[in-house]
Amino acid sequence: DVKVTQSSRYLVKRTGEKVFLECVQDMDHENMFWYRQDPGLGLRLIYFSYDVKMKEKGDIPEGYSVSREKKERFSLILESASTNQTSMYLCATEQGQPQHFGDGTRLSIL
């Protein structure tokens, strides 16, 4: 079974803080993704990566950056957290299809 581990299930941060969300997978998958999920808006793709040190913007990259220094790890960075970034963040991986998700991080920005 694919194991995708996100560093925190729940996280509370303050406006203006720099926030790091970590995602680690154990299946040597090439492709990794960061989504956020909000009521009424569904899953929206923030960034994705098809290889180490490679990153591509998704549909809503503003206010976020990512890092992929190792194949198994894909980090999402909120450069200066704002309240509208309060959301459920989901990391996913794939090799071919379909995508497999981590447990999610419920992030609250106060």
Added chain:
Amino acid sequence: RKEVEQDPGPFNVPEGATVAFNCTYSNSASQSFFWYRQDCRKEPKLLMSVYSSGNEDGRFTAQLNRASQYISLLIRDSKLSDSATYLCVVNDRAGNNRKLIWGLGTSLAVNP
């Protein structure tokens, strides 16, 4: 028109009932299709891929209708544990240029 549309529900059905959801997609060139299940406050989990010829996995049957651009999910003999949100996912392009389009989900509540 939204790229992927689902009836949000909720569908309230008694145990043992048969229930069906549809999902329409706008891009006729869409490549592949999936149903995911998401429990409250949990991550989406793959339920099944949808193949052109239709496919079945136990009580679950998925169908693809390319002419009318929709996929369907049929659940027979509903269990309480089937209560969840069912997400339709469409793969819009081929190869590494592909894009997954997620529906907003259909909520199912199976009642005793």
